[in-house]
Amino acid sequence: MSVRIKDYPGREVAIEELKERYVAKEYKAVLRYAWSSGVAIGSFLDGLKRGIILGRRCNKCRRILVPPRMYCEQCFRKTDSWVRVKDTGEVKTFSISYVNVDASRRREPIIVAVVELDGASKDVGILHILGEVKPEKVRIGMHVKAVWKKEEERKGAITDILYFKPR
Amino acid sequence: MRKVAVIGAGMTLFRRRMMETGRELSFEATRMALDSAGMEMKEVEGVVMGSAPDAFDGVHMKGEYLLEGAGGINRPYTRVFVGGATGVFVPISAWWHVASGLFDTCLAVAEEKMSPFLPHPQYAFWTIFDHTLERPLGVNLLWIFSLEMRRYMEVHGIREEDIALVSVKNKGNALDHPCSQVAARITVDDVMKSEPICLPVKRLDVSPTSDGAAAVILASEDVAKKYTDEPVWIDGVGWNVDTQYWTNRDLYYPEYLEKAARMAYKMARIENPRKQLDFAEVYDPFDYKELHHLEGLLLAEKGKAAEMTKEGITQRDGDFPVNPSGGLLGVGNPIAAAGMMKVCEVFWQLRGEAGKRQVKKEVKRGLAQAWGDLLQIGTVITMRR
Numbered sequence: 001m002s003v004r005i006k007d008y009p010g011r012e013v014a015i016e017e018l019k020e021r022y023v024a025k026e027y028k029a030v031l032r033y034a035w036s037s038g039v040a041i042g043s044f045l046d047g048l049k050r051g052i053i054l055g056r057r058c059n060k061c062r063r064i065l066v067p068p069r070m071y072c073e074q075c076f077r078k079t080d081s082w083v084r085v086k087d088t089g090e091v092k093t094f095s096i097s098y099v100n101v102d103a104s105r106r107r108e109p110i111i112v113a114v115v116e117l118d119g120a121s122k123d124v125g126i127l128h129i130l131g132e133v134k135p136e137k138v139r140i141g142m143h144v145k146a147v148w149k150k151e152e153e154r155k156g157a158i159t160d161i162l163y164f165k166p167r
Numbered sequence: 168m169r170k171v172a173v174i175g176a177g178m179t180l181f182r183r184r185m186m187e188t189g190r191e192l193s194f195e196a197t198r199m200a201l202d203s204a205g206m207e208m209k210e211v212e213g214v215v216m217g218s219a220p221d222a223f224d225g226v227h228m229k230g231e232y233l234l235e236g237a238g239g240i241n242r243p244y245t246r247v248f249v250g251g252a253t254g255v256f257v258p259i260s261a262w263w264h265v266a267s268g269l270f271d272t273c274l275a276v277a278e279e280k281m282s283p284f285l286p287h288p289q290y291a292f293w294t295i296f297d298h299t300l301e302r303p304l305g306v307n308l309l310w311i312f313s314l315e316m317r318r319y320m321e322v323h324g325i326r327e328e329d330i331a332l333v334s335v336k337n338k339g340n341a342l343d344h345p346c347s348q349v350a351a352r353i354t355v356d357d358v359m360k361s362e363p364i365c366l367p368v369k370r371l372d373v374s375p376t377s378d379g380a381a382a383v384i385l386a387s388e389d390v391a392k393k394y395t396d397e398p399v400w401i402d403g404v405g406w407n408v409d410t411q412y413w414t415n416r417d418l419y420y421p422e423y424l425e426k427a428a429r430m431a432y433k434m435a436r437i438e439n440p441r442k443q444l445d446f447a448e449v450y451d452p453f454d455y456k457e458l459h460h461l462e463g464l465l466l467a468e469k470g471k472a473a474e475m476t477k478e479g480i481t482q483r484d485g486d487f488p489v490n491p492s493g494g495l496l497g498v499g500n501p502i503a504a505a506g507m508m509k510v511c512e513v514f515w516q517l518r519g520e521a522g523k524r525q526v527k528k529e530v531k532r533g534l535a536q537a538w539g540d541l542l543q544i545g546t547v548i549t550m551r552r
């Protein structure tokens with residue numbers, strides 16, 4: 001606001017008013033895509049199907065990247081080899097979420113976390129969900145282990161890991 | 168590079184849902200900026216437009232859609248986009264158009280209309296995440312903010328109550344802003360008792376979704392002096408982007424923001440930002456972000472921004488006012504327009520035109536900053552009288 005300006009434009013409306021008088025049509029988009037998982041994540045997903053977590057090593061900076069990339073974004077060169085990291089790790093940070101993806105409320109909260117996997121480099125973590133633990137018991141630094149879907153139910157997806165639980 | 172001045176600014180009301188279309192909002196903010204500069208559109212050589220993801224409006228090619236309202240027809244016109252950091256990136260982009268000598272005048276407009284998206288604009292953010300590894304988990308933007316907030320609190324041992332002070336301050340400051348959407352006099356207790364969203368984030372820790380627009384007009388030195396005796400100079404700009412793999416970084420500190428700030432400070436010849444700047448409009452979509460950003464901007468030592476807030480230093484009458492406008496927490500958060508609102512505020516503060524919001528001490532230099540994408544970009548602008 002400037003003291004030189006007296007009037008600020010704009011008129012607020014309520015959604016009800018809009019629906020009654022102004023919106024011609026609600027449009028529901030159904031957009032379908034077929035995404036390529038890519039070279040690196042493709043192998044990572046194959047690994048999940050087999051019950052293992054794969055990373056890529058860069059021999060120059062010696063980092064092990066999870067999720068894996070075929071390139072090292074720091075050295076800007078090709079990464080060198082596949083490395084199997086453990087399905088255990090440490091909670092780097094966590095949140096107790098009462099909202100769904102569309103901002104609607106959840107009856108029971110879900111606990112989400114960044115898990116730094118054992119065998120990956122420092123600060124290299126993945127996003128996942130925590131289970132078999134009460135929200136008030138979760139701590140940063142807590143040791144956790146992946147709980148996998150049964151082998152025959154795995155699809156080669158991040159959800160092949162159901163959640164991480166305290167170990 | 169040539170000197171570049173801001174010579175006019177304008178904005179609309181920020182509200183949850185506006186009657187005006189995005190074009191109409193852009194027009195209103197632009198027209199006000201032109202009027203405040205005493206200018207007509209025909210005197211503007213180039214236009215830079217900013218708006219966040221197209222998904223909000225359900226209109227692709229949003230830059231083109233907004234074109235007319237932003238005065239962009241039949242002139243060099245560009246839309247720039249860097250997520251939530253767009254609002255400050257628009258004037259940065261307009262700045263290089265003029266600093267390079269390409270144009271003598273350039274208009275910078277930022278607009279956001281989040282309200283069309285149903286049931287809630289938050290859902291649109293789902294599409295910014297990794298489609299293979301993150302979306303299947305049901306990720307939303309609130310998750311990642313709260314993960315960052317928790318990490319920040321843990322590393323420095325900061326309490327939620329100390330962070331809540333930012334929300335109390337900014338919502339209070341916004342009571343004096345005529346465009347504000349969620350100004351309020353609240354207490355730390357109100358924040359602590361507000362509805363849990365993604366703990367540690369609670370309802371009053373977070374800014375609202377909004378519609379609105381804001382604009383500034385930039386001019387080269389010669390041209391600026393024809394229009395005004397009180398140009399406000401842009402003397403530093405900086406921006407920096409880190410990896411989209413946000414789980415591969417320690418979120419407690421925004422390294423990329425420090426890099427962006429250092430770029431701007433170097434250009435502005437600022438060696439001690441806390442001493443050489445008089446106030447700042449830092450990006451505050453959540454209360455902890457103000458603290459996080461003060462540290463990244465080197466305006467507070469790592470882990471010390473909460474103390475600075477507690478001591479009252481960042482109050483409007485404090486030694487280093489932060490977000491005298493009321494920020495996103497108080498004025499509202501129409502994404503791109505929110506960052507631009509901060510640039511407008513620095514302009515008005517430096518001209519002594521901020522009325523009831525005018526900071527108590529005399530101000531000669533200020534900073535505006537925005538931030539966004541997946542916790543990965545900082546945009547910084549420094550301005551002086």
Ligand SMILES: [Zn+2]
Pocket residue numbers: 058059060061062063072073074075076
């Ligand atoms: Zn490397």
